[in-house]
Amino acid sequence: MSYFYSPDERASKTLFGDITARTFWGEKMLMSLVDLPANSVVPLHSHPHEQVGLMVKGEATFTIGGEKRLVKTGEMWVIPGGVEHMVEAGDQPALALDVFSPVREDYQY
């Protein structure tokens, strides 16, 4: 096994509608590199896992715990477990890294 991963060499998993991700994990965390097509929406949801992340490319509007904000390239978020959140892409695609702890088993493939 290697410690290194190239997302370009990894198949994608569908998360919601036309939103896909490539995921990589250890024992405590799972990284999810999420491709958000233009105008895509991650609907309001919550999970017991803590979620942190960074906007790698582009921008999207996040609503977390009722707080709404346009998150631009390089900006970051921390979502405690159980807090409802949603994401709305703009008219350009975006790429976001989410990291979950504990590992989201439903995101392994």
Place this chain on the structure above:
Amino acid sequence: MSYFYSPDERASKTLFGDITARTFWGEKMLMSLVDLPANSVVPLHSHPHEQVGLMVKGEATFTIGGEKRLVKTGEMWVIPGGVEHMVEAGDQPALALDVFSPVREDYQY
């Protein structure tokens, strides 16, 4: 408190020599956005925390558990707790996101 963070608005913490980071955390994870100046080196070390990450900008040579690899923009890593690793920047600066679980208390500020 907000769930959103702009690294541009956060002061940096020195990690090793001229290497600095801006860190953000929840209860289970700590994100460390690391600025690697040209030719900087994170010396070989290990810690009990699991560490995952993504190269945000630029590239650097990682050695993890004796495996050496040039990690380019967008590539990722998973370092189990206790595995020795080091990072060597090239002749250009790089920006890397590391995420630790459990939270590295020595990286909080």
